[in-house]
Amino acid sequence: xxxxxxxxxxxxxxxxxxxxxxxxxVSLGGEVEAVVLGQGVEELAAGxxxxxxxxxxxxxxxxxxxxxxxxxxxxxxxxxxxxGFDTVLFAASVLSADVAAGLAARLGAGLNYxxxxxxxxxxxxxxxxxxxxxSVYVDxxxxxEPRLALVRSGTFEPSETGGSPDVQAYESRFQDxxxxxxxxxxxxEEAEGPSIEDAEVIVAGGRGLGGPEGFAQVEELAKALGxxxxxxxxxxxAGWYPYAAQVGQTGxxxxxxxxxxxxxxxxxxxxxxxxxxxxxxxxxxxPNAPIFEYADFGVVGDxxxxxxxxxxxxxxxxxx
Amino acid sequence: xxxAVCVKCVPDSSAHTRIDPATKRLDRSGxxxxxxxxxxxxxxxxxxxxxxxxxxxxxxxxxxxxxxxPMRKALAMGxxxxxxxxxxxxxxxxxxxxxxxxxxxxxxxxxxxxxxGQQASDADGxxxxxxxxxxxxxxxxSQVAELTREDGKLRGKRQTxxxxxxxxxxxxxVVAVSDxxxxxxxxxxxxxxxxxxxxxxxxxxxxxxxxxxxAGEAGSRTTVLALGEPPARGDTVxxxxxxSGADKILKFLLEKKAL
Ligand SMILES: Cc1cc2nc3c(=O)[nH]c(=O)nc-3n(C[C@H](O)[C@H](O)[C@H](O)COP(=O)(O)OP(=O)(O)OC[C@H]3O[C@@H](n4cnc5c(N)ncnc54)[C@H](O)[C@@H]3O)c2cc1C
Ligand SMILES: Nc1ncnc2c1ncn2[C@@H]1O[C@H](COP(=O)(O)O)[C@@H](O)[C@H]1O
Numbered sequence: 116x117x118x119x120x121x122x123x124x125x126x127x128x129x130x131x132x133x134x135x136x137x138x139x140x141v142s143l144g145g146e147v148e149a150v151v152l153g154q155g156v157e158e159l160a161a162g163x164x165x166x167x168x169x170x171x172x173x174x175x176x177x178x179x180x181x182x183x184x185x186x187x188x189x190x191x192x193x194x195x196x197x198x199g200f201d202t203v204l205f206a207a208s209v210l211s212a213d214v215a216a217g218l219a220a221r222l223g224a225g226l227n228y229x230x231x232x233x234x235x236x237x238x239x240x241x242x243x244x245x246x247x248x249x250s251v252y253v254d255x256x257x258x259x260e261p262r263l264a265l266v267r268s269g270t271f272e273p274s275e276t277g278g279s280p281d282v283q284a285y286e287s288r289f290q291d292x293x294x295x296x297x298x299x300x301x302x303x304e305e306a307e308g309p310s311i312e313d314a315e316v317i318v319a320g321g322r323g324l325g326g327p328e329g330f331a332q333v334e335e336l337a338k339a340l341g342x343x344x345x346x347x348x349x350x351x352x353a354g355w356y357p358y359a360a361q362v363g364q365t366g367x368x369x370x371x372x373x374x375x376x377x378x379x380x381x382x383x384x385x386x387x388x389x390x391x392x393x394x395x396x397x398x399x400x401x402p403n404a405p406i407f408e409y410a411d412f413g414v415v416g417d418x419x420x421x422x423x424x425x426x427x428x429x430x431x432x433x434x435x
Numbered sequence: 436x437x438x439a440v441c442v443k444c445v446p447d448s449s450a451h452t453r454i455d456p457a458t459k460r461l462d463r464s465g466x467x468x469x470x471x472x473x474x475x476x477x478x479x480x481x482x483x484x485x486x487x488x489x490x491x492x493x494x495x496x497x498x499x500x501x502x503x504x505p506m507r508k509a510l511a512m513g514x515x516x517x518x519x520x521x522x523x524x525x526x527x528x529x530x531x532x533x534x535x536x537x538x539x540x541x542x543x544x545x546x547x548x549x550x551x552g553q554q555a556s557d558a559d560g561x562x563x564x565x566x567x568x569x570x571x572x573x574x575x576x577s578q579v580a581e582l583t584r585e586d587g588k589l590r591g592k593r594q595t596x597x598x599x600x601x602x603x604x605x606x607x608x609v610v611a612v613s614d615x616x617x618x619x620x621x622x623x624x625x626x627x628x629x630x631x632x633x634x635x636x637x638x639x640x641x642x643x644x645x646x647x648x649x650a651g652e653a654g655s656r657t658t659v660l661a662l663g664e665p666p667a668r669g670d671t672v673x674x675x676x677x678x679s680g681a682d683k684i685l686k687f688l689l690e691k692k693a694l
Contacts, residue, residue: 125597182595183602184577188569209595213577216565220534225656228530228560245665247461247557251454254661265562295574295605299590302598316693322615340694352580352594352615365596373693383559394693396684407673412687416676424681432685432694 116145116240119200120168121191123211124151124159125182126303132206134166135271140204141167143235148172148198149280152190154180157282164280166273171280172198178289181298184213186289192221193287201260202240204233207268209365215265227255228265229383248381248405268364269387311360316342316373319362319389320350323378323399323418327355332422333377339429345369347385363388378418381406398422436490436606438480439546441537441567442473442509444502445557459659460527461557469505471614472552477509478619479582479612480550484513486584491515493544497525497536503635510630511622517633518544522640524647529655530566536650537563538570539643548589551611553578561611568609576602577611 120137123130129151140147149168151160153175160171174190191214195203203218205211207228219226232243242255242264311317318337320330330344337344346356348363362369364384374392379385381397381404389395390409397410398418407413414421446461447468455462477494484490494509496502497520506517520540528536541549549571554561561577568575579591590603591610604610622630640650648654674683688694 130596182600184565185568185575209578209593212562213565213575216530216534216560216562217569217575219530219562219656220538220566220569223531223656225658226530226562226566227657228562241660246454249665252663252665253454253459253659254663256658256660257656258658259656290572292572292574296576296608297603298600299603300599300601302595302600348594348613349615352613358594358598365594373688394688394691396687398680398684402673402675407671409671410673411669411671411691412684413671413673414676414680414684415673416680420678421676421680421684425684428681428685429688429694432689 116143116202117200118145118147118202118204119195119198120147120149121203121205121211121214122149122151122163123206123208124153124156127159129159129162130206130208131273132208132268132270134163134273136204136206136266137163137166137168138274138276139233139271141276143233150191150194152179152187160282161279164277165275167277168280171282173282173284174287175284178294181301182210183296183298184210184217185293185296187214188217188221189289189293190287191218194285195222195261202262205265207265207364212265215263219263222261224261224263225257225259226263226265227257230255230264230266231270233264233266248408250408267383267387269368311343311345311362311369312367314343314369315371316340317345317369317371318342318375318377319345319347319379320356320377321347321379322349324350324355330356332426336375336422336426336429339426339433340373342371342373347379376406376410377422379406380404381409436487436548437493437544437546438483438490438548438550439493439495439541439544440473440476440480440509440514440550441563442477442494442496442506442552443470443555444468444496444498444505445470445555454662456662459662467501467505469508470552470555472554472556474619475614475616476550476552476612477512477514478617481513481620482617483548483584493518493546495537495540495544496520497528497533500637507630508622510633511626512620513626515633516635518636518638520638520643522650524640525650527652527655528650529657530560530562531656532650532654534563534566534570535654536640536643536645537567539645540638541567541571543643547606549573549609551609553611553613564609564611571609573607573609574604575609576604578613579610580613580615582610582612582616
């Protein structure tokens with residue numbers, strides 16, 4: 116196996132999930148190399164050696180300065196071709212998913228996504244993928260090379276095993292269409308907001324609240340329980356609640372003692388941010404909502420009935 | 436302007452979804468519904484048409500014949516016509532094969548804008564849009580929560596792991612929208628009545644010039660090796676609220692010493 120791991124970075128730091136995938140690749144054996152694409156990233160490349168990459172390919176180009184996917188597909192197409200890689204691994208992110216899928220189409224290669232484990236069985240790479248709201252596990256394989264994989268966010272922890280890598284600069288050509296989209300404004304670390312990462316109790320609200328005013332009852336319940344308020348991406352994107360309170364793949368990862376999900380469907384991208392909560396309670400009117408697959412205690416019903424009542428009961432209990 | 440919206444028909448959320456152990460494919464025999472995430476894409480197309488004054492909105496899907504019915508919801512909302520690529524030989528297509536087939540269908544339509552939903556609720560991949568953009572050789576903006584158009588350019592605001600990006604792309608382009616971009620309209624009675632008489636075209640792989648070995652399982656590069664149960668997760672309780680839901684939650688919290 117000759118594996119290439121795509122290393123994502125932001126503001127001069129290699130992204131943790133992609134280092135986790137690198138460590139996993141090293142543990143599977145074979146030759147493991149990494150690639151860093153961007154502008155002014157040479158130093159970052161050297162750092163990847165600590166996580167076990169023997170060689171790190173670097174393309175330093177102003178055209179790669181913005182974290183846009185399409186020029187990265189061009190850069191990886193060149194490298195995978197020249198380097199003879201049979202496996203290319205990505206840690207899922209907004210950027211990496213677009214890069215991996217674009218590369219799959221470009222190379223006519225198989226992409227298995229949302230993987231929560233990678234194993235070698237009888238000499239073959241196998242991806243483990245929970246499907247249908249994690250109600251069934253699929254062993255996913257590839258019928259040709261290169262094999263491309265996207266690993267679900269938060270899956271593998273990085274471990275420092277290696278030393279200093281051989282850093283190799285390379286060049287690639289870009290397709291015209293790959294440079295057509297441009298970054299007008301790039302995301303930066305958001306200003307301080309409510310801190311939900313240290314909260315022992317979290318009450319989270321989703322689109323089931325019906326509108327920004329729906330958050331009042333979530334705040335009341337959180338206050339009664341002595342906890343913090345969180346939100347899904349759907350409501351943050353809609354402007355109902357601040358981004359700082361968002362839980363999930365593109366938000367925060369939390370693991371409180373109690374997580375109460377109110378009007379939240381429980382999509383995978385939300386789950387990855389809260390699944391390690393000790394207790395999960397869900398209130399949702401749809402009995403088939405995916406959240407019920409992993410809530411410890413689920414109530415199928417109208418949140419507008421249940422939440423105010425629950426708040427009152429908790430208050431009474433606390434007062435007693 | 437011509438806008439194509441890629442939509443998928445998925446098992447109705449009220450039907451219990453499962454994978455057929457014999458074929459190792461999703462059991463699609465249950466009720467079919469339009470993927471909810473794609474309804475946002477249809478709505479956004481209609482809004483762009485309203486803003487532009489004039490545009491043609493075509494909904495496009497790859498799926499079984501049964502997908503026609505749920506696709507008509509998009510016509511009832513106001514889309515102008517639908518194209519369904521339906522072929523036994525396309526069953527079991529993975530990302531590579533699906534993007535090839537949809538790519539061919541889109542080449543034939545040659546729209547100025549291709550819209551996608553955020554993700555298919557039965558696959559949760561959120562990957563097809565980038566694969567199709569590469570096939571069509573067009574710029575891509577994915578996960579867009581706010582879309583504006585000016586001087587023939589599109590501007591999309593979207594959330595990443597680090598906050599919000601704003602990306603600009605010239606037409607023709609591929610855009611995938613987030614589920615928060617808009618509040619989709621309900622089809623009016625008139626819309627529902629009119630939907631049946633709007634143009635509805637069903638195409639085979641042959642019509643698109645896609646060879647048999649480029650589609651379906653033969654054209655795919657991934658495979659399902661085995662199915663298994665997920666690891667047990669301990670006791671999960673689900674109750675129906677009969678007025679005592681709040682009391683039962685309180686009891687549960689007390690039992691678990693979470694209060
Ligand atoms: C790349 C990517 C990254 C993402 N990152 C994140 C992330 O970080 N965090 C995140 O949360 N999502 C993320 N998402 C989005 C995710 O896939 C879902 O779209 C989102 O989590 C849905 O939010 P929701 O549960 O609030 O809304 P919905 O899915 O619309 O669910 C609302 C729920 O409320 C219920 N409901 C409605 N009315 C009532 C009522 N009166 N009483 C009780 N229940 C009611 C409904 O039954 C429904 O289940 C990401 C998606 C992608 C593609
Ligand atoms: N069979 C299909 N036909 C047409 N469009 C599809 C199909 N499958 C997925 N899509 C589109 O691609 C988006 C992402 O799907 P996925 O990558 O499967 O999660 C969906 O929201 C749809 O817009």
